Amino acid sequence: MSLSSLVIPVLLAGVAVYGLGKRVDVYAALTHGAEEGLSVLLRIVPALVGLLTAVSMFRASGAMEWLSGLFAPALDLLGIPPETAPLMLVRPVSGNGALAVASDLMAVHGPDSYVGRVAAVMLGSTETTFYTIAVYFGSAGITKTRHTVPAALAADLTGFAAAALAVRLFFGS
Amino acid sequence: MEMAWVWTGMVTLSLAFGLLTGNLDAVANAALEGARSAVELSLAMAGVLCLWSGVMEIMNACGLSAGLARLFRPLLRRLLPKASRDPETLAAVSANVSANLLGLGNAATPLGIRAARRMARGCGGIASDELCRLVVLNTASIQLIPATIASVRAAAGCETPFDILPAVWLASVLSVAAGLTAERLLSHGRRRV
Numbered sequence: 001m002s003l004s005s006l007v008i009p010v011l012l013a014g015v016a017v018y019g020l021g022k023r024v025d026v027y028a029a030l031t032h033g034a035e036e037g038l039s040v041l042l043r044i045v046p047a048l049v050g051l052l053t054a055v056s057m058f059r060a061s062g063a064m065e066w067l068s069g070l071f072a073p074a075l076d077l078l079g080i081p082p083e084t085a086p087l088m089l090v091r092p093v094s095g096n097g098a099l100a101v102a103s104d105l106m107a108v109h110g111p112d113s114y115v116g117r118v119a120a121v122m123l124g125s126t127e128t129t130f131y132t133i134a135v136y137f138g139s140a141g142i143t144k145t146r147h148t149v150p151a152a153l154a155a156d157l158t159g160f161a162a163a164a165l166a167v168r169l170f171f172g173s
Numbered sequence: 174m175e176m177a178w179v180w181t182g183m184v185t186l187s188l189a190f191g192l193l194t195g196n197l198d199a200v201a202n203a204a205l206e207g208a209r210s211a212v213e214l215s216l217a218m219a220g221v222l223c224l225w226s227g228v229m230e231i232m233n234a235c236g237l238s239a240g241l242a243r244l245f246r247p248l249l250r251r252l253l254p255k256a257s258r259d260p261e262t263l264a265a266v267s268a269n270v271s272a273n274l275l276g277l278g279n280a281a282t283p284l285g286i287r288a289a290r291r292m293a294r295g296c297g298g299i300a301s302d303e304l305c306r307l308v309v310l311n312t313a314s315i316q317l318i319p320a321t322i323a324s325v326r327a328a329a330g331c332e333t334p335f336d337i338l339p340a341v342w343l344a345s346v347l348s349v350a351a352g353l354t355a356e357r358l359l360s361h362g363r364r365r366v
Contacts, residue, residue, distance in 0.1 A: 037225070054179075
């Protein structure tokens with residue numbers, strides 16, 4: 001049993017019991033909120049169609065692999081193992097893709113190897129940046145994102161370098 | 174505008190690589206496949222999105238979110254001073270932060286969207302500094318227990334899948350700090366809203 005399988009039922013039951021205790025019609029509130037969720041979804045779909053079309057083309061064309069090779073020397077300089085380059089490219093655009101790349105790295109190098117640990121920490125300390133930006137700004141009706149993308153990418157890059165640093169710090173390399 | 178550059182760059186590079194490597198068939202298929210998978214993904218998250226929007230509504234109605242907001246208010250008042258003045262936005266952001274810490278990404282997104290929609294009202298489609306900050310915060314990971322990653326490590330044959338926790342926390346803190354610092358520095362260089 002994982003922790004998250006305990007959290008969700010407890011949260012749902014807890015909120016319902018607490019609400020009923022306060023004499024709130026929890027079921028009416030639930031369905032009303034769910035209706036609002038549906039209208040949010042309508043705004044997310046166009047943003048995702050745009051993003052996933054480009055990502056899918058990018059991977060199929062081989063451009064992703066080429067970029068990985070291009071970045072390898074720079075990564076070496078930052079102390080990031082170059083084997084993780086594909087993971088860093090996929091991470092900002094696809095959560096499932098990143099999970100797939102990371103499990104592949106762990107299978108090839110071993111989960112307790114330097115590369116395997118760095119891959120796991122990278123996955124745990126970053127998010128699916130472009131997906132998040134597309135969904136948030138898409139649903140809020142924002143077209144001018146200003147400095148969000150560079151700031152978010154700065155966070156990602158720092159997270160990747162920090163992942164390698166933290167693994168060396170806690171485990172040696 | 175950045176998304177326009179990213180999108181055009183990715184599509185153009187894909188075309189160029191497709192032509193160079195002779196993968197053009199695969200690229201063409203991938204474009205259609207990507208669009209189809211976007212709708213599939215949207216449908217897959219529809220139920221969860223509606224469920225957590227509903228739970229948020231219950232939490233609003235019975236005063237739970239107000240309690241949560243009080244807990245996070247000292248921190249959020251510094252981070253998002255304008256948004257924190259609106260009680261409902263503050264409640265949504267607080268719930269968003271709590272869900273992120275618990276690692277409930279699927280729950281965090283609808284809550285964060287709710288806050289983002291309120292913060293975007295009357296701004297004519299231009300993101301304010303605080304909205305940028307909220308999104309940057311959500312593009313960086315702040316989860317305390319990365320359960321999914323631990324399960325991937327365990328699946329790969331690791332006996333102590335949680336031994337990376339301190340490393341994950343350190344990397345997360347550094348990454349969030351870098352994101353917020355970059356947001357603050359860059360906002361001065363551009364038009365303030």
